[in-house]
Amino acid sequence: MKRLKSPVELERLRSRLARKRDRHRTTVVTSVGTCGLARGAGEVARAIQAELVRQNLGESVDFRATGCHGFCEIEPVVVIYPERIVYQHVTPADVPEIISESVGERRVVQRLLYRDPSTGDEVVHEEDIPFYSKQYRLLTDDIRLIDPHQIDDYIAIGGYSALVKVLFEMQPEEVLEEIRQAGLRGRGGAGFATVRKWEACRRAPSHNSMKYIICNADEGDPGAYMDRSLLEGNPHSVIEGMVIGAHTMDAHEGYVYVRNEYPLAVTNLGIALEQAREYGLLGQNILGSGFDFDVKISRGGGAFICGESTALMASLEGRIGEPRPKHIHTALKGLYGRPTNLNNVETWANVPVIINRGAKWYSKIGTKGSKGTKIFSLVGKIKNTGLVEVPMGITLKEMVYEIGGGLVDGKPLKAIQTGGPSGGCIPASLVDLPVDFDKLAEVGSMMGSGGMIVMDESTCSVDLARYFTKFLTEESCGKCVPCREGLDRMLDILTDISEGRGTEEDIDLLEELGGVIKDAALCGLGGTAPNPVLSTIRHFRDEYLAHVVDKRCPAGVCKELITFTIDERKCTGCLICARECPQNAITGQKKKVHVIDQEKCIKCRLCYDLCQFDAVVIS
Amino acid sequence: MVELTIDGVKVRAHKGTSVLEAAREMGIVIPTLCYYPGLSSFGECRVCLVEVVNGKRSTLEASCTLPVEEGQVILTNSPKAKKARKVVVELLLASCPTSKTLQCMASNMGINKIRFKIKDRGCILCGRCVRYCKEQMQSGGIGFVGRGTSRRVSTAFGVTPEECRNCGGCQWICPVCERACTADSLVNGLCGACQNLAPVETCQICVGCSESVGPGGHTVY
Amino acid sequence: MTTKTSGSVERIVESYGRSRDSLISILQDVQTEYHYLPEESLREVARMLDLPLIQVYGVATFFKAFSLEPRGKHLVHVCLGTACHVRGANSVLDEVKRQLRVEPGETTEDMQYTLETVNCLGACALGPIVVVDGEYHGQITPRKVKRVFNGRVQAARA
Numbered sequence: 001m002k003r004l005k006s007p008v009e010l011e012r013l014r015s016r017l018a019r020k021r022d023r024h025r026t027t028v029v030t031s032v033g034t035c036g037l038a039r040g041a042g043e044v045a046r047a048i049q050a051e052l053v054r055q056n057l058g059e060s061v062d063f064r065a066t067g068c069h070g071f072c073e074i075e076p077v078v079v080i081y082p083e084r085i086v087y088q089h090v091t092p093a094d095v096p097e098i099i100s101e102s103v104g105e106r107r108v109v110q111r112l113l114y115r116d117p118s119t120g121d122e123v124v125h126e127e128d129i130p131f132y133s134k135q136y137r138l139l140t141d142d143i144r145l146i147d148p149h150q151i152d153d154y155i156a157i158g159g160y161s162a163l164v165k166v167l168f169e170m171q172p173e174e175v176l177e178e179i180r181q182a183g184l185r186g187r188g189g190a191g192f193a194t195v196r197k198w199e200a201c202r203r204a205p206s207h208n209s210m211k212y213i214i215c216n217a218d219e220g221d222p223g224a225y226m227d228r229s230l231l232e233g234n235p236h237s238v239i240e241g242m243v244i245g246a247h248t249m250d251a252h253e254g255y256v257y258v259r260n261e262y263p264l265a266v267t268n269l270g271i272a273l274e275q276a277r278e279y280g281l282l283g284q285n286i287l288g289s290g291f292d293f294d295v296k297i298s299r300g301g302g303a304f305i306c307g308e309s310t311a312l313m314a315s316l317e318g319r320i321g322e323p324r325p326k327h328i329h330t331a332l333k334g335l336y337g338r339p340t341n342l343n344n345v346e347t348w349a350n351v352p353v354i355i356n357r358g359a360k361w362y363s364k365i366g367t368k369g370s371k372g373t374k375i376f377s378l379v380g381k382i383k384n385t386g387l388v389e390v391p392m393g394i395t396l397k398e399m400v401y402e403i404g405g406g407l408v409d410g411k412p413l414k415a416i417q418t419g420g421p422s423g424g425c426i427p428a429s430l431v432d433l434p435v436d437f438d439k440l441a442e443v444g445s446m447m448g449s450g451g452m453i454v455m456d457e458s459t460c461s462v463d464l465a466r467y468f469t470k471f472l473t474e475e476s477c478g479k480c481v482p483c484r485e486g487l488d489r490m491l492d493i494l495t496d497i498s499e500g501r502g503t504e505e506d507i508d509l510l511e512e513l514g515g516v517i518k519d520a521a522l523c524g525l526g527g528t529a530p531n532p533v534l535s536t537i538r539h540f541r542d543e544y545l546a547h548v549v550d551k552r553c554p555a556g557v558c559k560e561l562i563t564f565t566i567d568e569r570k571c572t573g574c575l576i577c578a579r580e581c582p583q584n585a586i587t588g589q590k591k592k593v594h595v596i597d598q599e600k601c602i603k604c605r606l607c608y609d610l611c612q613f614d615a616v617v618i619s
Numbered sequence: 620m621v622e623l624t625i626d627g628v629k630v631r632a633h634k635g636t637s638v639l640e641a642a643r644e645m646g647i648v649i650p651t652l653c654y655y656p657g658l659s660s661f662g663e664c665r666v667c668l669v670e671v672v673n674g675k676r677s678t679l680e681a682s683c684t685l686p687v688e689e690g691q692v693i694l695t696n697s698p699k700a701k702k703a704r705k706v707v708v709e710l711l712l713a714s715c716p717t718s719k720t721l722q723c724m725a726s727n728m729g730i731n732k733i734r735f736k737i738k739d740r741g742c743i744l745c746g747r748c749v750r751y752c753k754e755q756m757q758s759g760g761i762g763f764v765g766r767g768t769s770r771r772v773s774t775a776f777g778v779t780p781e782e783c784r785n786c787g788g789c790q791w792i793c794p795v796c797e798r799a800c801t802a803d804s805l806v807n808g809l810c811g812a813c814q815n816l817a818p819v820e821t822c823q824i825c826v827g828c829s830e831s832v833g834p835g836g837h838t839v840y
Numbered sequence: 841m842t843t844k845t846s847g848s849v850e851r852i853v854e855s856y857g858r859s860r861d862s863l864i865s866i867l868q869d870v871q872t873e874y875h876y877l878p879e880e881s882l883r884e885v886a887r888m889l890d891l892p893l894i895q896v897y898g899v900a901t902f903f904k905a906f907s908l909e910p911r912g913k914h915l916v917h918v919c920l921g922t923a924c925h926v927r928g929a930n931s932v933l934d935e936v937k938r939q940l941r942v943e944p945g946e947t948t949e950d951m952q953y954t955l956e957t958v959n960c961l962g963a964c965a966l967g968p969i970v971v972v973d974g975e976y977h978g979q980i981t982p983r984k985v986k987r988v989f990n991g992r993v994q995a996a997r998a
Contacts (some may be wrong), residue, residue: 011907034961034962034963034976035932035963035964035966036974038966038969038976038977039966039977039978046983052853052964072963072964072965072966073965075965103981121941128720170763176897202708209962219962220960221922221960222920222921222922222923222925222959222960223921223922223923223960223964224960224962225960225963225964226960228962252966260905261958261961262962298864298865299864299868300903300905301864301868301899301902301903301905301906302866302903302904302906303766303903303904303960305900315864315906316861317860317861318860318861318862318864318899319895319899320763320766320898320899320902320903321902321903325661325662325684325685327678327680327683327684327686370916372893373703377923377964379922379923379926379964379965379967380922380923380927381926385923385964385965386965419924420922420932424670451922453922453923453926459926464925464926465879467922467925468922471920471959471969473767473768474767474959475767475959476742476766476767476768477766477767477770477902478763478765478766478767478769478770479663479744479770480662480663480664480665481665481710481711481714481743482665482706482707482710483664483666483709484744484767484768484770485710485711485713485714485735485768486706487708487739488768489710489713489735489736492736509734512706513706513735516707517705519668519678519679519699519703520665520668520679520703520706520707521665521666522662522663522681535987580983581934582938589708598987600986604934604935604982605928605929605931606935606982606983607786608982609981609983759892759894759895760892760894761894762892762897762898763892763898764897764898764901764902765901765902766901766902766904773894774894775882775893775894775897776879776897777865780892780893780894782892785996819922
């Protein structure tokens with residue numbers, strides 16, 4: 001790879017690459033992000049490559065392994081270009097047929113087509129899948145077009161053109177103005193106006209221009225994996241954003257702090273950085289502009305708290321992830337006490353888009369207070385689980401029913417949890433709520449990093465609140481009293497409630513303690529930790545009351561409050577549950593109704609899972 | 620010099636001082652635990668919380684780590700601050716019930732019940748000992764280990780570190796073992812049943828240190 | 841369990857230019873080398889970086905990724921992320937605990953399996969997930985747990 005010494009050389013390379021990317025050439029694409037790999041996409045990819053060789057198509061047909069296309073539910077996915085025919089749940093055994101039929105004969109393999117679960121219609125082309133219809137895949141659409149191990153793909157589709165503009169055609173103040181007009185707000189959770197952070201860092205006095213740019217990829221919210229997908233699928237979009245930011249703020253060193261649990265993201269990012277350096281798009285004298293900037297990858301050690309900016313910086317300095325109060329902002333005194341700008345992965349990825357398309361264009365998307373798009377991980381009891389990118393202002397209803405395809409088993413919606421452990425539950429009654437930073441905060445939740453968990457009646461709010469509180473007690477750094485001891489005691493009370501020992505006073509105590517923890521905690525983790533509890537009490541108080549007054553779990557989840565019995569009308573006496581029960585608690589003979597011994601039953605749900613006749617009842 | 624308002628009174632303080640120190644200069648006593656003059660401020664215990672008013676909104680901040688700023692409006696004893704302090708001390712008691720310092724603090728604040736499960740950690744993790752060892756004695760043989768509720772002050776691998784100078788400073792500066800009461804005698808009606816030294820058959824959660832009931836027992840109301 | 845010579849530790853610390861800031865990365869590499877963090881390795885790291893031992897020990901005990909106890913041959917991770925939780929990950933964990941007869945954080949007596957829980961692996965569409973030695977097994981139910989271990993547990997005990 002030859003080093004590019006000027007923007008002209010980059011453009012020449014780009015034209016050459018774009019020409020080679022013949023739109024009419026057949027390309028077989030499969031997505032090999034972590035979720036695809038977990039479902040066997042790796043084997044499918046290898047099978048495709050082998051089959052292409054076997055059928056002597058290696059020269060005439062291209063193969064591309066991309067990152068996640070977003071619709072995780074149908075993985076492993078194979079897409080045939082140029083028609084963009086899409087196949088779902090592909091196994092290696094399907095591959096020979098796909099190649100000979102769709103690539104060789106340009107015929108569609110009917111049985112592998114996506115079938116809309118609501119209408120039963122078959123969909124041939126990827127863009128026609130209803131899951132994508134209401135989305136606006138501004139940041140994520142490119143993922144399907146590039147192999148993250150090939151910087152050439154990124155350049156061919158226009159990558160690094162924003163960087164050229166910033167280095168050679170714009171002044172830093174103009175860049176700031178664009179970010180301001182675009183109205184970009186942080187995508188990591190807090191939704192802080194990005195331009196204010198950038199300005200503060202730019203204007204911060206620094207000795208020897210020692211300033212730092214950090215990309216926070218410590219995506220710790222359980223259930224959120226947008227950043228993983230971006231880093232795995234299009235790492236250059238993030239790198240480009242960082243270089244632009246660095247130039248604007250006059251920083252020369254950057255870090256990407258990636259969670260320990262994301263090995264593929266670390267690998268792909270590492271490859272991307274190396275290739276960018278080879279091309280001279282990173283390092284010294286970038287594209288001959290005289291600007292130096294390079295990026296190091298730092299891996300987390302398994303601590304959710306390190307997603308908090310001051311704890312992250314402590315960790316980068318080789319210390320434990322203990323946050324510090326932010327009376328003096330990190331833009332002035334951050335990493336090593338020097339001016340530091342930290343932004344989330346998705347925030348950085350928005351930057352090249354804003355520069356390329358312009359703030360005016362960008363600000364037309366979204367609502368007054370929340371511009372642009374947001375990537376959400378739509379998971380839980382939803383039919384179409386996956387990563388969705390939507391314009392701000394879309395309603396929860398549209399997300400759940402039109403994009404998500406509604407709830408599994410057609411059950412009614414109970415609530416939607418957003419914002420991870422810092423967020424709250426939004427009850428079904430508020431499903432018409434437009435999704436934007438301020439609206440979500442108004443109802444006691446928050447946007448957070450983008451996790452959106454859909455719950456039906458079989459999800460218990462008390463159990464969910466306990467789950468998040470337990471998570472936070474395990475992740476608390478333990479420094480300050482309200483978080484360390486307060487959350488621990490909140491967990492005790494929630495455990496009592498879910499095990500039938502709670503009282504009505506306990507609910508009030510939870511509210512009181514939660515309120516104090518919010519005010520008294522040292523950092524954002526503690527300060528938002530009571531939210532899941534407070535919001536579920538606010539919207540589902542009746543459910544809490546059922547647990548404490550009636551000692552009943554309406555959702556059938558809290559183990560101490562439920563019993564498993566066998567409905568004698570439905571039991572066929574097949575003996576399966578009796579055999580599998582780990583406690584030998586089920587007695588019964590062939591063709592005779594089985595009985596569960598309540599003394600022995602440990603509520604493991606195995607029988608409920610196994611029974612083909614729905615004979616096991618939870619009450 | 621900056622000018623700020625504490626409890627309605629205009630105060631001038633040097634840049635770089637904390638609100639806690641500025642208040643103390645004025646004679647306003649804000650309760651503290653992890654703070655110790657001469658050691659760096661830690662902001663752990665949250666007992667020194669004060670209300671910082673910002674127009675219609677306000678936040679609570681630990682005054683020991685809050686730097687003074689021009690135009691700040693501080694309330695050291697507002698209902699919001701007092702309420703939070705009370706719950707914080709209640710939590711502290713629930714995690715270290717045998718501390719006379721905490722019992723007295725609780726009594727003074729009017730706390731007469733601990734509503735949370737008692738888990739005696741024997742330490743409030745204020746870090747005074749750690750800071751003393753590191754900053755005063757320049758040794759740094761002890762430190763924080765673990766995370767969350769498993770966090771504790773320890774030495775590496777539980778072995779006396781080579782850096783230890785046997786100065787006893789860590790014991791001396793500890794607010795929990797700060798005032799070991801004399802369990803054997805009743806003096807001026809003090810209950811003398813504090814558990815720093817002697818085990819007591821009655822319940823552990825004495826918050827009525829000033830209640831006189833005789834050795835070996837005390838009322839909890 | 842005896843530790844190997846400190847030659848590897850020295851090599852790792854040198855590869856990071858003896859930089860104190862790289863402490864966490866150094867410990868990660870040391871753990872990859874020895875499968876856990878032996879006491880001697882921590883002492884060596886502290887010596888080479890000229891850091892108080894308690895600071896290195898503090899970092900090693902703060903981050904969940906590090907283990908100061910020797911770990912089993914096979915690492916089993918059960919994801920307890922929200923999406924997996926909502927789909928019944930707790931029951932899956934209970935079944936794994938029953939099969940291996942250990943609690944999370946512990947290693948089986950025969951040193952074959954170490955069980956850990958993870959707070960979200962980022963593969964939520966496939967929940968509940970169990971990862972064995974880096975291999976992802978999705979949509980696990982208590983019933984499928986046996987299949988995941990493939991008779992390995994029984995064989996190891998025989």
